Amino acid sequence: xxxxxxxxxxxxxxxxxxxxxxxxxxxxxxxxxxxxxxxxxxxxxxxxxxxxxxxxxxxxxxxxxxxxxxxxxxxxxxxxxxxxxxxxxxxxxxxxxxxxxxxxxxxxxxxxxxxxxxxxxxxxxxxxxxxxxxxxxxxxxxxxxxxxxxxxxxxxxxxxxxxxxxxxxxxxxxxxxxxxxxxxxxxxxxxxxxxxxxxxxxxxxxxxxxxxxxxxxxxxxxxxxxxxxxxxxxxxxxxxxxxxxxxxxxxxxxxxxxx
Amino acid sequence: xxxxxxxxxxxxxxxxxxxxxxxxxxxxxxxxxxxxxxxxxxxxxxxxxxxxxxxxxxxxxxxxxxxxxxxxxxxxxxxxxxxxxxxxxxxxxxxxxxxxxxxxxxxxxxxxxxxxxxxxxxxxxxxxxxxxxxxxxxxxxxxxxxxxxxxxxxxxxxxxxxxxxxxxxxxxxxxxxxxxxxxxxxxxxxxxxxxxxxxxxxxxxxxxxxxxxxxxxxxxxxxxxxxxxxxxxxxxxxxxxxxxxxxxxxxxxxxxxxxxxxxxxxxxxxxxxxxxxxxxxxxxxxxxxxxxxxxxxxxxxxxxxxxxxxxxxxxxxxxxxxxxxxxxxxxxxxxxxxxxxxxxxxxxxxxxxxxxxxxxxxxxxxxxxxxxxxxxxxxxxxxxxxxxxxxxxxxxxxxxxxxxxxxxxxxxxxxxxxxxxxxxxxxxxxxxxxxxxxxxxxxxxxxxxxxxxxxxxxxxxxxxxxxxxxxxxxxxxxxxxxxxxxxxxxxxxxxxxxxxxxxxxxxxxxxxxxxxxxxxxxxxxxx
Numbered sequence: 001x002x003x004x005x006x007x008x009x010x011x012x013x014x015x016x017x018x019x020x021x022x023x024x025x026x027x028x029x030x031x032x033x034x035x036x037x038x039x040x041x042x043x044x045x046x047x048x049x050x051x052x053x054x055x056x057x058x059x060x061x062x063x064x065x066x067x068x069x070x071x072x073x074x075x076x077x078x079x080x081x082x083x084x085x086x087x088x089x090x091x092x093x094x095x096x097x098x099x100x101x102x103x104x105x106x107x108x109x110x111x112x113x114x115x116x117x118x119x120x121x122x123x124x125x126x127x128x129x130x131x132x133x134x135x136x137x138x139x140x141x142x143x144x145x146x147x148x149x150x151x152x153x154x155x156x157x158x159x160x161x162x163x164x165x166x167x168x169x170x171x172x173x174x175x176x177x178x179x180x181x182x183x184x185x186x187x188x189x190x191x192x193x194x195x196x197x198x199x200x201x202x203x204x205x206x207x208x209x210x211x212x213x214x215x216x217x218x219x220x221x222x223x224x225x226x227x228x229x230x231x232x233x234x235x236x237x238x239x240x241x242x243x244x245x246x247x248x249x250x251x252x253x254x255x256x257x258x259x
Numbered sequence: 260x261x262x263x264x265x266x267x268x269x270x271x272x273x274x275x276x277x278x279x280x281x282x283x284x285x286x287x288x289x290x291x292x293x294x295x296x297x298x299x300x301x302x303x304x305x306x307x308x309x310x311x312x313x314x315x316x317x318x319x320x321x322x323x324x325x326x327x328x329x330x331x332x333x334x335x336x337x338x339x340x341x342x343x344x345x346x347x348x349x350x351x352x353x354x355x356x357x358x359x360x361x362x363x364x365x366x367x368x369x370x371x372x373x374x375x376x377x378x379x380x381x382x383x384x385x386x387x388x389x390x391x392x393x394x395x396x397x398x399x400x401x402x403x404x405x406x407x408x409x410x411x412x413x414x415x416x417x418x419x420x421x422x423x424x425x426x427x428x429x430x431x432x433x434x435x436x437x438x439x440x441x442x443x444x445x446x447x448x449x450x451x452x453x454x455x456x457x458x459x460x461x462x463x464x465x466x467x468x469x470x471x472x473x474x475x476x477x478x479x480x481x482x483x484x485x486x487x488x489x490x491x492x493x494x495x496x497x498x499x500x501x502x503x504x505x506x507x508x509x510x511x512x513x514x515x516x517x518x519x520x521x522x523x524x525x526x527x528x529x530x531x532x533x534x535x536x537x538x539x540x541x542x543x544x545x546x547x548x549x550x551x552x553x554x555x556x557x558x559x560x561x562x563x564x565x566x567x568x569x570x571x572x573x574x575x576x577x578x579x580x581x582x583x584x585x586x587x588x589x590x591x592x593x594x595x596x597x598x599x600x601x602x603x604x605x606x607x608x609x610x611x612x613x614x615x616x617x618x619x620x621x622x623x624x625x626x627x628x629x630x631x632x633x634x635x636x637x638x639x640x641x642x643x644x645x646x647x648x649x650x651x652x653x654x655x656x657x658x659x660x661x662x663x664x665x666x667x668x669x670x671x672x673x674x675x676x677x678x679x680x681x682x683x684x685x686x687x688x689x690x691x692x693x694x695x696x697x698x699x700x701x702x703x704x705x706x707x708x709x710x711x712x713x714x715x716x717x718x719x720x721x722x723x724x725x726x727x728x729x730x731x732x733x734x735x736x737x738x739x740x741x742x743x744x745x746x747x748x749x750x751x752x753x754x755x756x757x758x759x760x761x762x763x764x765x766x767x768x769x770x771x772x773x774x775x776x777x778x779x780x781x782x783x784x785x786x
Contacts, residue, residue, distance in 0.1 A: 014770070015361035015439065025364045025438040032430045036468040043472035043502060047487060055493065133492050134484030188493030194485030198476065 023232055030236040034243050037206075041247050044199050048254060051191060061183045062192025063258055065130050065176075067121060071256040074117050075248065081110030082245045085214070089238045092221060095228045104218040107241070111211035118204055125193070127171070128180065129154055132197050136190035151184050196255055203251055206244045213237045266669075270769040281366035284767060287352035288667070289373055294348060295736075297339040297380065302729065304332035309691075309725040312718050315710050322708040326393035329706065333396030334414070338421050339380055341652050342510060345517035346463075347376070347428055349659045350456045352667060354432060356760040356767065357450045359441025359776045364434040368427055375424035383417030386410045395706060397507070400488040400499040404480040412481055419474045422467045425513075429463025432456055441759075443778030450758045450782040451527075451540050455520025458544035462509045462516070462551065470506035473499065497562050504555035512551045514648055515615075516544055518655030519586055522608050525658050526590045527783045528756045529605035530597030534783045536589040543582035550579050560631045569628045576626035583619055587612060602754070603677025607658030610685045614650025618643060621696065636706075639699025642692045650688055657684065657735060664739075665753050669766045670746030676738035680731050687727025694720045758782050 016022040052059050084106045091100035125131060129150025137147045158166050158177060166172045172180070183189050217234045220226045226234055267284045277285060311318050311325050320328070355363055363369050386392050390410030394403040403411050436457045440449065449457075477499070479485050486492025488499045527534040534540065556564060556572030590612060599605065621643040624630045634640060657680065664672040694717040699705075703714050710718065752761040759776060760767070 013366075015364075015366075021438065025434050028437060029365055029368075029430055029434045032433060032464055036426055036430075036464055039465060039468035040472045043469050043476075047476070047498065047502075050495075050498065051487070054495075058493070132483050133480075133486035133489065188486075191486050191493045194479075194483070194487055194492075194494075197483065198479050198485055198487075202475070 019230065026232045026236065030239055034239060037240075037243055038247075041199075041202070044195075044202070045250070045254075048195055048199070051195065052258070055188060055191065057186050058189050058192050059258060061179075061186040061189055062130075062196070063256055064179045065125075065183055066196070066256045067124075068256050070117055070121055071252050074114050075252050077110050077113050077117070078245045078248050081107045081114075082242055084110065085238045085241045089231065089234050092226055092231045092234045093228055097221060097224070097227075100221050101218065104214055104221065108211050108214050108218070111207050111214070114207055115204065115211075118200070122197075128176070130180075130183070130193050131190070132194035133190050136193065149184065149190070151180050151189075155180055155184055199251055199255065203244070203247055206247070210237070210241045210244045213240060264764065265768060266764065266766040267769045268766050279370070281362070281370055282769065283351050283355050283363045283366065283369060284667075284771075286369050286373055287348055287350075290343065290347040290351060290376075293373070293377065293380075294340055294344055297335055301332055301335035301340055302732065304328050304335065306725055306729055308332055309722040311708070312710070313722045314719075315712055315715060323393065325708045326395075327391040330392050330395050331387065334383065334392075334418070337396050337510075337514075337648075338383070338418050339376070341514045341648055342425060343376060343421075343428070344514075344652060344656055345521060345659060346432070346456055346459055346513075347372075348656075349452075349521070349663060350428075350432060350459075350517060353663060353760050354453055354456055355435060355439065356763065356771050357453050357758050358436065358439060358444055359759055359772065359778070360435060360439035361770050361772065362439075363431050364438055365431050369431055372424045372427040372431070375420055375427065379417045379420030379422075379424060381417070382413050382420065386414045386417075389413065397503060398474075398477060398499075399503075400477065400480070400496040401490065404477060404488050404496075404499075409481070412478055415474045415477055419471055419478075422471050422474070425463050426467045426471075429460035429467075432460040433464065436460075441776050441778060445778075447538065447541070448778055448781050451523035451534065451537065452517075452520035452758075454541040455516045455523070455544050458548040459513050459516045461545075462513050462548050466506045466509035466513070466552070469502060470510075473502040473506065476502070497559065500559055500562065501555065504558045505552075508555040508558065509548070509551040511644075511648070512547055515651050516547060518611065518652045519544065521655040521659045521662075522590060522611050523586075524756075524758070525604050525608040525662060526593050527785070528662070528754055529600050529602060529608070530594045531600075531755070531785050532593055532597040532783075533781075533785050534589070535592035535595075536585070537781065537783070539585050540589050543585040546582040547579060550575065550582070554579060557626055557631070560628050561635050573626050573628050577623060580619065580623060587616065602661075603672075603674050603681055604658040604662040604754075606678060606681045606685075607654045607661070610681065611651055611654040611658070614646050614654060614685075614688065618646030618648075618650055621646065634699055636704055637699035638695040638703045638705055641705045642695035642699060645692045645695075650692075654684070657681070660735070660739075662754065663760075664742060665749030666760055666765045666767070668743060668746070669749050670742045671749050671753060672738055672742045672746065676734060676741065680734040680738060683727050683731030683734060685731075687724045687729075687731055689724070690727060691721050691724030694718075694724075757784060 012019040012022040016025065084103045088100050088103035088107060091097075091103055129136060131150070136149050136151070138150055138153055140148050142148050154170065154172075155177075158170055158172055161169065163174060166174075166177060214237055217226065217237050220233060267282055270282075271280070277289065280286060280289075307319070307328050308325065311320055311328075351363070351369065355361065390408050392407070392410045392414045394407055394411060398411065398415060436449070436453060440446075476485075476487055480488050484492070485494075487494045488496050490496060523534060523540055554572060554576045556568055557576045560569050560572070590608075621639070625634055625640065625643060657677075661672045661674075661677045664670070698714055698717050698721075701714065703710050749765045751764055754761075762776065763772060
């Protein structure tokens with residue numbers, strides 16, 4: 001029965017009265033699922049606020065180490081992707097198949113850009129040693145018997161070099177050198193990066209999951225399985241994507257700006 | 260058989276049709292088989308733990324083995340038996356029928372929940388063969404994060420996945436209750452079992468995500484050493500307890516609310532009376548669900564939290580007693596001047612009320628900060644939560660099993676077998692756990708492998724009781740097998756129930772109802 005550009009072949013499941021009934025039920029289910037996502041991140045936010053009040057200086061020194069430029073870039077990318085996702089849903093609802101395909105593809109591309117930026121942020125942190133908990137420490141002990149952090153080791157090396165050589169050999173510019181020095185003076189600073197990696201890491205996994213889901217509905221659009229009569233999966237995935245975006249909108253100021 | 264009746268059991272054939280079924284009734288049966296297997300395993304661990312405590316010092320195993328058995332007993336029973344038990348088995352089977360629906364809102368998600376429970380259980384269970392876990396079912400830091408082995412990671416990962424199963428089931432039930440009620444079935448006409456399952460589902464959806472993040476943080480702590488729970492890195496191990504009980508205290512009500520729903524059904528049916536105070540029972544379920552989120556601090560009275568927090572949590576904890584008592588008094592008022600039939604399910608219902616009352620009242624002891632300092636981490640606590648969780652949930656589970664057995668299978672469960680099973684379980688239960696109140700008051704600490712010689716007699720009594728309980732459940736199992744093989748044909752409504760599931764054939768047809776029912780009155784219109 002289905003023709004080229006609409007989904008006339010769609011039938012609602014036997015236990016629903018109508019397609020409308022099924023759509024409303026699915027939508028309620030998706031919203032409930034999103035509530036559980038918010039609550040799960042809620043646990044992290046509670047942990048964050050407790051430790052922020054216990055160790056304000058850790059969070060101050062730690063957030064200085066994050067690149068506001070890259071974080072802001074990612075925020076813009078995600079906000080734009082939310083826009084293209086909303087466009088995609090709208091196009092599917094209006095049966096504009098080709099436009100919908102472009103909008104969804106752009107959304108996936110934005111997710112990819114976000115992850116690439118994250119990749120550079122993460123690798124830089126592995127390079128300077130601003131990593132969580134026990135991995136922030138080297139095996140050796142200092143003369144006074146205290147544990148040496150990787151940042152401390154890097155700074156010790158940097159102190160032997162001139163400013164130009166630091167830039168050249170260790171890829172440390174002057175600002176970052178100062179920030180790391182401030183960080184190293186703060187007790188328990190790896191705790192901040194514990195939160196940074198766990199929160200942004202779990203969020204990153206959600207970005208990947210979202211991109212995968214958008215790809216899944218993109219295939220449905222291409223195969224004409226969704227259209228003006230039936231667009232529940234597209235809208236559901238869209239709502240998930242907006243929540244992923246929303247969580248980042250909270251994570252960005254909390255991690256990058258509060259310092 | 261002259262003519263084979265067409266029902267959900269013979270609608271499709273073969274093991275594959277079961278493993279891929281989207282029928283809520285078949286999924287309910289699959290949960291039954293799975294959860295009963297876990298129950299058997301958890302029960303064996305319980306018997307072994309009790310056997311070890313028959314004498315002070317070493318009886319059968321080393322302390323190390325004892326710690327592991329205790330951990331597996333707790334984890335299996337809590338996460339794989341009591342939490343999913345009634346909602347997943349009986350909720351799946353009767354909830355859609357009770358509200359006049361053909362299925363749950365999301366049948367494929369329902370099947371996925373079952374597979375998630377299986378996968379989670381397999382990962383958790385694999386630690387039995389890879390690296391045993393000895394943390395206790397609560398996985399308290401810093402022991403779980405710093406001291407003990409890496410087996411904690413798969414164990415916790417399995418529980419995380421089981422949590423997902425729980426969330427998805429809850430989500431499914433909420434949407435089903437909201438959207439799939441038959442015409443005329445207003446929210447104030449749904450059976451009390453559905454109200455209980457609905458309140459439970461809200462708890463599952465709102466509390467379980469917090470457990471999920473707590474367990475993820477524990478995994479992160481173990482693999483990355485993030486330091487959130489590690490004092491050496493600036494973290495706080497007690498934070499884990501706050502997070503953990505923010506889920507696990509509401510989870511206590513995830514365990515008990517469905518049981519209360521079962522009891523409401525049983526009391527109405529076997530007293531042949533309109534349930535007394537329908538709205539009060541219905542909304543007290545929601546009240547329990549609400550209050551349960553605000554009481555987690557009573558698990559940490561001795562953790563060094565502020566006195567103010569202690570007083571506050573003490574007060575709110577006692578508040579839970581109010582909606583609970585509302586239910587209990589309404590059940591008793593329903594029984595008053597009713598035509599009570601003491602069939603096996605009703606015996607289990609009365610057993611529930613008896614044991615749950617003892618569990619609830621001793622809960623008031625523990626909610627009082629002064630008393631709690633004396634009783635904290637003693638056998639008093641062990642006795643208290645077994646009275647609530649086991650005496651409550653498992654009595655209701657047995658009652659539900661015998662009550663709905665004819666509907667599920669079309670065969671009658673032998674009432675005599677049910678009564679004998681009840682005698683063993685009920686008396687065995689009291690013999691096992693009542694001495695533990697006394698032991699706790701005398702100062703025997705919980706979780707310990709060894710105890711002082713003065714505690715020997717009471718411990719032996721307790722171990723003897725555990726054998727009685729084990730026998731009782733074996734008799735219950737025998738009843739299931741016997742009824743399946745030789746049970747009498749049940750007919751549509753052997754017990755005179757008034758809710759919708761008794762208006763359709765037993766076993767129900769594939770789509771539950773030939774014609775969508777239209778409701779004109781409440782669920783319990785006896786007289």
